[in-house]
Amino acid sequence: MHKDTDFKNPPRRRIGALAIIRDREESVLLVKKAYKEGRSWGLPGGAAHANEAPHDTWAREIREETRLERVPGRLLVVDYVSYSEVSGAAEGINLVFDGGTASGTEIRLPEHDDGEPEITGFTFVPLYKLSDFVTPLTEKRIRAAVAVLEDDFSSVYLAEGRPLTYG
Template structure:
């Protein structure tokens, strides 16, 4: 049985609750600092989970955020103590009301600092192919979005950040070849 955890102190995750609890116990007591203050000096990285969701023609689902001038894929930034996959699952439900069984991890991409945004890891999961019936009931459920659109990747290129274009090109390749790709700023390494 799978659960999405939403309460503290347990992280929001897509794993079985009993398995997670057992793993926490096996890990042992919380670590202590042998050099006081060292943990607070370690840089924090953000992480986000997004989904490559396609229609039956192979076009990619993009959301239209109100808070930035470019399109994005469904998903979002992981909250504290939340996995990127759980964040992706949660954001897709919040944004477009879709409950998906996310598939394989397609891309892990490191993105450098950009303005106010610190460097981060971007995870792209396989959101599968939606049937016409599923698409017909999609609605924007989030005030942060103006809506959504399905586009071929090449058609989306002028409307998305270049790094997202590169990352999605890798995600499409990962689906085709059945493997996960590690990237840095959208370029396979």
């Protein structure tokens, strides 16, 4: 019996879906997020809406932030993140999926009619320069995901028990 867990009213948690997209030189795509201070660069992607599956979140966020139309490739990293007293962000998990390759000419910044844009820039960054752009946590996440890609570790992502179809 799980008396300490209420399945009808679970604790507040967030789900993030992020992409590793690389160019032909294997540099990683980073986007500049206007709402962040300091090292405001990060992987494209973001938080799931209520009742939105992680693979749908991923596709929506990648489309919104880069204008790329993609489905997520294989799941590379699941990263648990605890509650942040500094930002107030709820605990949760970030799922990092392979987003394939792209060139700078394929990516377009989002258009915003109302107020400030969420994404104000993008760049491809080689791994040895990551610390100039991202926080230590984000750098660890990126390096772990790239290691899975390069060492060809296998993982599977299922949607309601079934593999995603591509095509």
